[in-house]
Amino acid sequence: MQYLTNIFFIIALIAGIGFFVMNIKKLSRNIKLGKDVNRTDRKSERLKNMMMIALGQSKMVKRPFSGFLHIIVYVGFIIINIEVLEIIIDGIFGTHRIFLGVLGDAFYGFLIGTFEILAALVFVAVVIFWLRRNVSNIKRFLSKEMKGWPKNDGNYILYFEMVLMTLFLVMNATDPTFQQAGIGNPISQFITPLFDGFSADTIHAIERTAWWIHILGILVFLNYLYYSKHLHILLAFPNTYFANLNPKGQFNNLESVTNEVKLMMDPDADPYAMPEEGAEETVPEKFGASDVTDLNWVQLLNAYTCTECGRCTSSCPANLTGKKLSPRKIMMDTRDRLEEVGRNIDTNNGVFVDDNKQLLNDYISPEELWACTSCNACVEECPVNIDPLSIIMDMRRYLVMEQSAAPQELNMMMTNVENNGAPWQYNQQDRLNWANEE
Amino acid sequence: MNVPTMADMMAQGKQPEVLFWVGAAGSYDDRAKKISRAFVKILHQANVDFAVLGTEETSTGDAAKRAGNEFLFQMQAMMNIEVLNGYEIKKIVTCDPHSFNTLKNEYPSLGGKYEVYHHTQFIQNLISEGRLNIDNTSLKGKRVTFHDPCYLGRANEVYESPRDLIRRLGVNLTEMKRHKETALCCGAGGAQMFKDAEPGNKEVNVLRTEDALKTNPNIIATGCPYCNTMMTDGIKFKEKEAEVVVKDIAELIAEANNL
Numbered sequence: 068m069q070y071l072t073n074i075f076f077i078i079a080l081i082a083g084i085g086f087f088v089m090n091i092k093k094l095s096r097n098i099k100l101g102k103d104v105n106r107t108d109r110k111s112e113r114l115k116n117m118m119m120i121a122l123g124q125s126k127m128v129k130r131p132f133s134g135f136l137h138i139i140v141y142v143g144f145i146i147i148n149i150e151v152l153e154i155i156i157d158g159i160f161g162t163h164r165i166f167l168g169v170l171g172d173a174f175y176g177f178l179i180g181t182f183e184i185l186a187a188l189v190f191v192a193v194v195i196f197w198l199r200r201n202v203s204n205i206k207r208f209l210s211k212e213m214k215g216w217p218k219n220d221g222n223y224i225l226y227f228e229m230v231l232m233t234l235f236l237v238m239n240a241t242d243p244t245f246q247q248a249g250i251g252n253p254i255s256q257f258i259t260p261l262f263d264g265f266s267a268d269t270i271h272a273i274e275r276t277a278w279w280i281h282i283l284g285i286l287v288f289l290n291y292l293y294y295s296k297h298l299h300i301l302l303a304f305p306n307t308y309f310a311n312l313n314p315k316g317q318f319n320n321l322e323s324v325t326n327e328v329k330l331m332m333d334p335d336a337d338p339y340a341m342p343e344e345g346a347e348e349t350v351p352e353k354f355g356a357s358d359v360t361d362l363n364w365v366q367l368l369n370a371y372t373c374t375e376c377g378r379c380t381s382s383c384p385a386n387l388t389g390k391k392l393s394p395r396k397i398m399m400d401t402r403d404r405l406e407e408v409g410r411n412i413d414t415n416n417g418v419f420v421d422d423n424k425q426l427l428n429d430y431i432s433p434e435e436l437w438a439c440t441s442c443n444a445c446v447e448e449c450p451v452n453i454d455p456l457s458i459i460m461d462m463r464r465y466l467v468m469e470q471s472a473a474p475q476e477l478n479m480m481m482t483n484v485e486n487n488g489a490p491w492q493y494n495q496q497d498r499l500n501w502a503n504e505e
Numbered sequence: 506m507n508v509p510t511m512a513d514m515m516a517q518g519k520q521p522e523v524l525f526w527v528g529a530a531g532s533y534d535d536r537a538k539k540i541s542r543a544f545v546k547i548l549h550q551a552n553v554d555f556a557v558l559g560t561e562e563t564s565t566g567d568a569a570k571r572a573g574n575e576f577l578f579q580m581q582a583m584m585n586i587e588v589l590n591g592y593e594i595k596k597i598v599t600c601d602p603h604s605f606n607t608l609k610n611e612y613p614s615l616g617g618k619y620e621v622y623h624h625t626q627f628i629q630n631l632i633s634e635g636r637l638n639i640d641n642t643s644l645k646g647k648r649v650t651f652h653d654p655c656y657l658g659r660a661n662e663v664y665e666s667p668r669d670l671i672r673r674l675g676v677n678l679t680e681m682k683r684h685k686e687t688a689l690c691c692g693a694g695g696a697q698m699f700k701d702a703e704p705g706n707k708e709v710n711v712l713r714t715e716d717a718l719k720t721n722p723n724i725i726a727t728g729c730p731y732c733n734t735m736m737t738d739g740i741k742f743k744e745k746e747a748e749v750v751v752k753d754i755a756e757l758i759a760e761a762n763n764l
Contacts, residue, residue, distance in 0.1 A: 314661050316610055332580070355573065385703070385705070388706060388708065388709050388712055437703060443655060444690065464574075468576060476699055477699060481572060484577060484581065489533055489563070489564055491529065498527075498532045498559060499510070501533075505539075
């Protein structure tokens with residue numbers, strides 16, 4: 068009987084981690100539905116970006132207030148997790164504060180004391196975050212795409228963090244031997260008096276309950292990640308590593324197009340040539356993207372990494388002037404559609420069955436895509452180097468090259484470029500007239 | 506105005522120091538033509554041996570590419586590359602950040618590898634080589650704000666060259682709240698120049714003009730013919746033509762040097 072709690076703990080731990088691993092595998096499979104793109108070059112530059120931007124939060128602090136609060140929560144999250152290691156060992160072996168004996172009073176006290184201060188700071192930061200989302204009139208949290216689940220999701224994460232931090236402090240406050248030792252309790256010593264007059268048994272029961280809910284809460288939170296925007300705490304690292312390193316103005320040249328253009332411009336090419344006998348019938352490649360599977364895996368990783376902070380949207384010239392385009396919505400739509408495709412594959416034994424839906428039109432409208440000025444403000448703003456612009460461009464390519472569905476004025480512009488080498492209807496022979504005017 | 510073409514040069518068996526890529530706006534747009542001429546005056550003053558393609562120049566394909574027409578872009582690119590490589594061009598300068606970006610970043614993988622400069626970078630080099638001086642007295646005391654073109658700034662991280670030149674004019678440079686990395690687009694990029702905006706509550710160029718007007722400028726300086734048009738229209742919309750002018754940095758330098 069005495070091992071019952073240990074066994075229960077181990078089962079909970081295995082179930083919690085196991086379920087998480089299962090979902091991560093699903094996540095990875097979904098990301099791999101994307102087209103290949105080579106992002107294995109320039110490794111040291113990539114590593115540096117990851118260290119600076121994901122680990123070092125260098126882009127977060129461009130907006131100092133929210134950046135500072137975010138760093139508190141982020142540092143708190145990483146450091147306090149050292150405590151989770153102790154909780155896990157205690158849980159498995161039925162020990163209590165195993166690190167105390169190992170590390171000695173002074174160092175253990177220093178560690179836990181630091182955790183307590185961080186926990187209190189995280190609590191305060193998270194409350195401010197909640198106020199920003201729910202009370203302050205911050206435009207980027209009030210956009211259309213933030214209604215319903217995205218808003219609730221953001222709040223649930225904050226509640227989780229408030230509860231977990233509270234439980235950690237209560238757990239310490241209701242541990243009489245820990246309090247008596249007077250080491251590492253800079254915050255919890257002020258909570259302990261709340262329990263004055265409770266019997267020793269009750270206090271012990273509260274301590275155990277807080278301990279259990281704390282660790283079970285962490286396991287639940289871990290598994291909540293997959294269903295939430297909060298995945299960024301993990302994916303920010305690969306996302307910044309694999310991000311585009313070329314100048315932001317450099318858009319990729321479609322290789323499939325290059326091949327066709329070369330053929331068209333080759334004077335020796337036979338336009339009526341039949342495919343060679345026995346040559347495999349190849350499906351002509353689709354130009355641009357109308358669904359998530361036409362995007363590359365980095366774009367899909369971007370979609371899962373987005374935490375919907377909306378810095379992109381708040382700097383987008385189209386959005387700032389009331390157009391429908393919101394780069395954040397582009398990322399959310401891409402993720403939601405990818406999830407839908409993933410669920411379709413799961414329910415159909417590993418194969419995707421056409422659902423008559425796609426990213427274009429069912430999620431993202433041409434009106435949104437045509438409002439983009441390709442100014443790269445969204446790409447610049449993203450604290451984890453997500454590139455919404457590349458998705459917008461790939462979808463425009465589909466609209467133009469597969470559907471000839473450009474706005475009429477753009478069709479005229481393109482006809483002009485084709486016929487007279489300029490976007491306007493001027494004669495190519497007049498191209499040097501400017502030199503002799505005035 | 507003496508603007509030699511590559512064809513002339515070739516006939517004389519000469520190879521110029523640099524090719525001036527004029528671009529469609531610089532060739533045809535009445536406002537932008539003035540920028541082309543101002544830049545040529547600067548090139549002449551610095552005794553730069555340059556040439557243009559003239560009637561052999563054609564659209565870089567930038568607008569087509571941003572509109573989603575990769576086919577048309579690559580057709581244009583390959584035609585241009587054939588001409589440029591035929592003339593053995595090594596070095597290109599342009600007043601158009603869109604041409605700058607496309608020639609510099611998107612042509613190499615299609616076979617067109619050149620050293621490409623925005624005119625503000627090129628002029629900066631002329632100064633550091635001692636080939637050009639900017640008169641810092643004639644515009645002294647003017648309040649100037651600089652609007653970063655997206656395809657020069659964020660797209661290629663050229664923020665300092667234009668600012669360095671503005672400071673050399675002896676004017677007071679006041680930055681807008683949104684500048685450099687956080688600059689707001691003028692609204693013309695991504696082929697928006699050639700179409701009406703989607704429904705919204707404001708035009709992007711008006712919002713950007715409001716940013717600029719907050720600095721209470723005499724001059725809004727730009728480094729892009731499209732930005733120039735958008736900001737000029739914004740000033741007209743705000744009925745500020747009497748107080749504020751929109752000028753390319755090349756025009757300001759030509760004016761300061763009395764060219």
